[in-house]
Amino acid sequence: xxxxxxxxxxxxxxxxxxVLPSCAQLHHVAISDIDARKNESSRPIEIKxxxxxxxxxEASSAAKLLTNKRTQQQIDTVQEIISLFQMGPTTGNRVxxxxxxxxxxxxxxxxCPGGRVxxxxxxxxxxxxxxxxxxxxxxxxxxxxx
Amino acid sequence: xNKKFVFxxxxxxxxxxxxxxxxxxxxxxxxxxxxxxxxxxxRIIIFGLNFDNDYVxxxxxDLKYQCPSGKxxxxxxxxxxxxxFLMIVHKRQVTAKGFCVDQDKT
Numbered sequence: 399x400x401x402x403x404x405x406x407x408x409x410x411x412x413x414x415x416x417v418l419p420s421c422a423q424l425h426h427v428a429i430s431d432i433d434a435r436k437n438e439s440s441r442p443i444e445i446k447x448x449x450x451x452x453x454x455x456e457a458s459s460a461a462k463l464l465t466n467k468r469t470q471q472q473i474d475t476v477q478e479i480i481s482l483f484q485m486g487p488t489t490g491n492r493v494x495x496x497x498x499x500x501x502x503x504x505x506x507x508x509x510c511p512g513g514r515v516x517x518x519x520x521x522x523x524x525x526x527x528x529x530x531x532x533x534x535x536x537x538x539x540x541x542x543x544x
Numbered sequence: 545x546n547k548k549f550v551f552x553x554x555x556x557x558x559x560x561x562x563x564x565x566x567x568x569x570x571x572x573x574x575x576x577x578x579x580x581x582x583x584x585x586x587r588i589i590i591f592g593l594n595f596d597n598d599y600v601x602x603x604x605x606d607l608k609y610q611c612p613s614g615k616x617x618x619x620x621x622x623x624x625x626x627x628x629f630l631m632i633v634h635k636r637q638v639t640a641k642g643f644c645v646d647q648d649k650t
Binding site (some may be wrong): 421422423425426427428430431432434435517519521523540 | 566567569571572592593594595596597600601603604607608611612613614615616617618619621623636638640642644647
C-alpha cells in the first residue's frame with residue numbers, strides 16, 4: 399500500500415466512523431386497520447423494544463487486525479462454525495435473545511389499559527454502528543378510550 | 545453512429561429503475577369496497593446513507609385524512625426498493641392502500 403492509498407484509507411475510515419453510527423435500515427413495515435372516526439379520547443402511543451445485535455463478519459475483521467496469523471485462522475474457523483448454525487432468512491444482525499419482541503403486546507396493553515388500539519404501524523429497523531447494531535421493533539398506534 | 549448508440553444505451557441503462565419488493569402485509573378485507581384510499585411515503589437514499597425511517601409514520605395520518613369519518617380496512621402495505629443509477633442511488637417506497645368503510649358498515 400503506497401502513501402496515497404494510506405491517506406485515502408484513513409480518510410474513508412474517519413468518514414465511516416462519523417457517518418455509519420447513524421445509519422438506519424428499514425426491514426419491514428405493516429399497517430393495521432385504522433379507525434379514523436373523530437374521537438376526543440384518541441391519543442397516539444409509541445412503543446420501542448430493542449436488542450443488541452452483532453455483525454460477526456465485522457467483528458472477525460476487526461479482530462484479525464489485532465492478532466497474528468495463527469489466531470486469524472482460528473477466528474476464521476470459529477466464524478465458519480457459527481455460520482453453519484445460522485441458516486434461514488433473517489433481518490438485521492444476530493442477537494443473543496430473540497424474545498425481545500414478544501413483550502410488545504403486553505407493553506401496548508400497559509400503554510392503553512382498557513382502551514382500543516387502532517392504526518398500528520409496526521416498524522422493524524436496524525440502527526447500524528461499527529460491529530454492533532440496535533435491532534429495533536417500533537410500534538406507533540392510537541389508543542381510543544381510557 | 546456507434547458512439548451515439550452506446551451513449552444512448554448507457555443513459556437509458558442508468559436512468560431505468562429496477563424495483564424489488566421487500567415486504568407485503570394485508571389486513572381483513574371489508575365487504576364494502578366502494579371507496580379506495582391510498583397513501584405513499586418514500587425517500588431517496590444515496591450511498592446507503594439513511595439516518596431515520598420517520599417518513600413511514602405519516603402514512604396512517606394520510607389514510608385517516610382521506611377517510612375522516614369511517615374506518616380504513618383491508619390495508620395492503622407494500623414496501624419496495626427502486627434502484628437508480630448503478631444502485632448508488634435508490635428510493636425506498638412504502639405504499640398503503642385500503643378501503644374506507646362507513647362507521648355503520650364496520
